[in-house]
Amino acid sequence: MVRSPLFLRLFSAILITLGLFSAAAYVFSVPFIEEKAYEIERDASRTILDNIFELVGKIRGGLEEQRTATVDSYKARLRDVLSLAVGYIEHVHARADRGELPPEEARREAMEGLKALRYGNGDYVWAIGYDSVILSHPSPDYQGRDAADLRDNLGRHILPTIIATAKREGEGFQTYPWWRPNGDERALKLSYFRDLPKRGIVVGTGAYLADVDAEVERRKAEAIDDLRQALRRLRIARTGYLYIFDSANRMIIHPNANIEGTAFGDLLNPATGHPIAEELKAAASRGEPLTYLWDKPDDPGNYAYEKISWVRHFEGFDWYIASSVYVEELRRSSVVLGNRILAIGMVLMAAGSLLGYVAVDRLVRPLRRLADTAAQVSGGDLGARSGICRGDEIGLLASAFDGMVGRLRDTVATLDSRVRSRTAALAEVEARQRVILDAIPASIAGLDRDGRLTFANRRWAELVGRGKDEVLGRDLAGLVGRRAMAVLRPQLDRCLAGEAATFEYAFPRDGRTLVTKTTLIPHRGEGGTVAGLFVLTLDVTDEKQTERQLVEAQRLKAVGQLSGGLAHDFNNLLSIIIGNLSAARERYAAVDGLDAYLEPAQRAGRRGADITARLLAFSRQQPLKPQPVELCGLLRDMAVLLRRSFPSSIAIGVPEEGRECWTIADQTQLENALVNLAINARDAICGDGRGDLGAGRPSGGRLDIAVGTRKVEGELLFDEPVRPDDYLEIRVADSGCGFTPEALARAVEPFFTTKALGSGLGLSMVYGFVKQSRGYLRIDSRAGQGTTVSLLLPRAEPVARSVDADPPAAPDGAWGGQLALVAEDNDDVRQVMRQQLVDLGFSVVEAASGDEAVELVGQIDGLSLLVTDIVMPGLPGVDLARRARLLRPAMRVVLVSGFAVEYGDLPPDAVILRKPWDKRDLVAAIGHATEPAPA
Structure with missing residues (x-):
């Protein structure tokens, strides 16, 4: 059967298209897919290597933590041993205090007892006098020796430094070189010592750090053995494996136990003739894989098989961790994948050819008949009819053609007129919409279901760094990149499923991080199906920055409020502690040895006061x-x-x-x-x-x-x-x-x-x-x-400088016979204030609230001093001070506070005494408080 030229052309075009498409798909996709499959397999070996590298790093970190824990354990043991030794010394001297022994005999017995004390790995207890003379030592070489000239490796004196630290701190640790018990060498030793000021000696004990290092080395050997068992079970591809060697080319871990511990620095790369170990080290420094020729277990001695190794250097152990796998094993999966793709392509091409033949034949037959009818019309026969009756597009075309012939001339003229008018209107509307969209302060775009840009305003194009003409018709993934698409893809899928989506995305731009808020709105076509989507993107970088700053400020404010509340409560506690300790030192100064306990407690109290002052400074509540x-x-x-x-x-x-x-x-x-x-x-x-x-x-x-x-x-x-x-x-x-x-x-x-x-x-x-x-x-x-x-x-304007006058010193008994009122809601704090004022010569009246205090001011004559806490139940201290001055103009006023409050208008001559205080602060505050002359 003779086929028409149209049939031949269409069917030939289909065959050519299918052939070119299949060839192009094979040429451009199969090699690429094979290469990517190989890269994936190759990178998998590096990923396994990186995981082992991180595991070794964790082992190193665990060993460091173990060493720290071991040192802490040794320190605790040294404390316990020295506590026993000090207890023994005090026991012997207590016998002398009871008269059972002469003092010199007790001292000799205590020192002899210390020499006999042994524990651990030959460790001992020693004692030295403040003059650096060794009073007790198990070695006769040091017993009674003046060791003030013994120095460490840096030339620093050993024993004078220990004595100075002990007298200053009471106790301490020090590391220095000291002779081993055999006397042949010096090794670092960690010593713990304690000052016994009552006995005039410093007692100490110690342990050699080499014992600590031996324990850590044992743990390291156990960790390496666990790693060895794990690597022997690990395989890359089919026969690939991991191994570890050190910088001296000694094999640490290898799947073949016979190779472990051997040196392989003499093994050469057959391709280059260089030592394979050195090439592996060079590959580690470059961060690149090493490719070389090697033999196989089933073909020994034939160095013709290509292998690839990734190598990383772990500096903590000076190890080189390497992977080893045959290249042909990595490429095997990619070759299989390429062959399958080729077979699928051939099947699809054959099926496409058959379907194309049937479709072209069905299309060409009615068209040829319609062409014959058109030839008749062209010859002037406007009554010609095609006679085609089909229910598809060709049937509709034939019907329309038959009805069109009679009205052809008038219809053409009318359509030309309407097209010209409509085109002008659409152009005007499009231009107006383009100006409006470009002026809107937002990025707007439209996408079809395939992710291609159907339209975009100027701001959206600038957002992706392109011009408007460059983005239309382009694929979104090609404009924003793979990293952004990984974030956008789930949101695009939600929107294409018919759900509006709003999300934020941050990306670097011009040296700073740009934060955008994007809303995706589905665009529904005929039948309600989603034909595409609209994109609305806003730049919210400044809003996010402001929000972060606000959250940080609120967090610090909350921490400050908590710190201020704690500091306020501790100021009351410290006022009680410091005041009572000061009173105890004055009252019981004659008690032998008591001051040695009270003075450190006072120092600790003042240290606590300093810490609370810093907390109040942070919480912005210090006066x-x-x-x-x-x-x-x-x-x-x-x-x-x-x-x-x-x-x-x-x-x-x-x-x-x-x-x-x-x-x-x-x-x-x-x-x-x-x-x-x-x-x-x-x-x-x-x-x-x-x-x-x-x-x-x-x-x-x-x-x-x-x-x-x-x-x-x-x-x-x-x-x-x-x-x-x-x-x-x-x-x-x-x-x-x-x-x-x-x-x-x-x-x-x-x-x-x-x-x-x-x-x-x-x-x-x-x-x-x-x-x-x-x-x-x-x-x-x-x-x-x-x-x-x-x-x-x-900033302040310059003012004239003034010299602050110190308050006049209060002579003994200067306030004797005067009457003071103390207003404080805390009973213990009020007791401390009352006792200090009594010691200064005042007679004291107490009030537990501001309301009670103002009644006493009005009822009691002769009040010369008011000491009141600012924060109290009832009438606040500031209001109490103002009302007291109205009733008693000559009264001195001292306000007590541990943290800042809104004081209001203070009396011009009122003085603030900060909690915690001691008696000197109170004296200075009373001295600063003026005493106006009565009217």
Whole structure:
């Protein structure tokens, strides 16, 4: 049967298209898929290697923790042993105190008993006098010897250092080199010692650190054996495996137990002739795999098989961890996959050819008949009909053709007119919509179901870094990249399923992180099916930044409120403790030995008071006395003191002579804040600062404190946005080790510290003082590049300088016979205040509330002093002071408070006494309180 040219053309086109498509699909996809399959298999071996590398790292970290735990265990044992030795010494001397032994005999017996004490691995107890003479030692070489000249490896005296530390601290640990019991060598020894001031000796014991290291080495051997068993069971692909060797080319772990412990540095790579071990090390340093030729277990000696190895160097053990797998095993799966794809393509091509033949034949037959009818019409026969009756598109075409012939001329003219009019209207509407969409402050786009852009405004195109003409018709994945598509794909699927989706996405742009909020709205076509979706994207970067700052400020405020509440309660407790300890020291000073117990307790109380003061500073509840302060002169005076206490290798820069800068602040707290910053800078420069970054740094550098005025008019970000005003800016910059990003994020939190020894309240106190002074703080720092702390404080106008007069000293009995009223709701605090006033000569009347106190002021004549807590039930202390002055104008007023409150308008001559206090503070407060002359 003769086929028409149309049939031949269409069927040939289909065959050619199928052939070209199949060939292109094979050429462009199969090699790519095979290569990707190989890369996946190859990268899988590296992933396994990385997992083993992390496992070795965890083993190393566990060993370090084990060593720390072992050292702590040794320290606890040393404490226990020394406690027994001290108990023995005190037992012997107690016999002498009871008269059972002469003192010299008791001392000799105690020292002889110590020499006989043995424990552990030949460890012993020793005793030395304050003059560095060894009083008790198991070795005759040291017994009675003056060992003041014994030095460690750095040339430092050993025993004088121990004696000085013991007398200063009472006890301590020290590591130094000492001779082994056999006397042949010196080894590091950890000693614990304790001062016995009543006996005039220092007693100690110790253990050699080599014993600790032996325990850690045993644990390390066990961990390596566990790792060896795990690696022997591990396989990569079919026969690949992992092995470990050290920098000396000695095999540590290998699936073949016969190879472990052997040196393989002489084995050569057959392809290059170089030692295979050195090439593996070079591959580890480059971070690239090593490909080489090797033999097979079933074909030994034939080095013709290509292998690939990934290698990583673990510096903690000086190990090289390597994988080894044959390349042909990695490629086997990719070859199988390519063959299957080829077979599927051939089947699809054959099926497509058959279907194309049937479809073309069905299409061409009616079209040929319609073409014959059209030829008749073209010849002028407008009554010709095709006679085609079908229910498909060709039947409709034939019917329309038959009906069209009679109206052809008029219809063509009418359609031309309408098309021209409609085209102009659509162009105008499209231009208007384009202007509106480009002006909207949002990114808008449309997608079809296949993820192609159907439209986009200018802002959306700029968001992906393209022009509008470049994005239309493009695939979304090609515009935003694979990483963004991994986030967008679940949201796109939700929207294509008919559900609107809103989500946020952050990505880097121009050196900063851009945060967007995107809403996907499904676009429904005919029948309600989702034909595509609309995209609305807003830039919410600034809103997110503000939100983060608000959350951080609220968090610090909550911590500050908690700290302030704790500090307030502890101030009352410390007032009671310090007051009673002071009274006990005065009253029982004659009791022998009691002062040795009371004085450390008082020091601890004052240390607790310092900590609560720092907590109150952080929580912005410390009582402040803001006043104009000339800062440049203050800094120059501070620099004189700092230079005396800082190492000479640290240069200090402060404002030059002749400059004056004034601010409003509490001068004492401002000095404390600046000293805290200077000490932090010194520790960072000398290597005892922020974490481990200071290790190995030179102990020299520079500290610069600069002061200047700053007028803030626009947006400026410190710990929070700065309110426009005039400020005094203080910049404390050091060349120390700087902060890590993690430490910088928590720098002002209370009790957070990166120092080996530190309370973690220094920077938090500075932060709280600055915020309570209505200022701002910012810390700029990078690890290894120093730190700059910037403070903004309210600026003040210069004022005339005044000299503060010290309160007149109170002679003994100066207040004898005077009557004082104490108003305090805490019974124990009131008892301490009453006793101290009685000791100063006052007669004391007490009140447990403000209401009770104001009644006593009106009823009792002769009151010369009012001491009242500010915060009390009923009438507050400030109101009580004002009403008392109205009733008794000549009365002195001392207000007591442990934290800042809204005082209101205080009496002009009222004095604040801060909790906790001692008797000297009370005397000074009474001395500062003026006594107006009666009218």
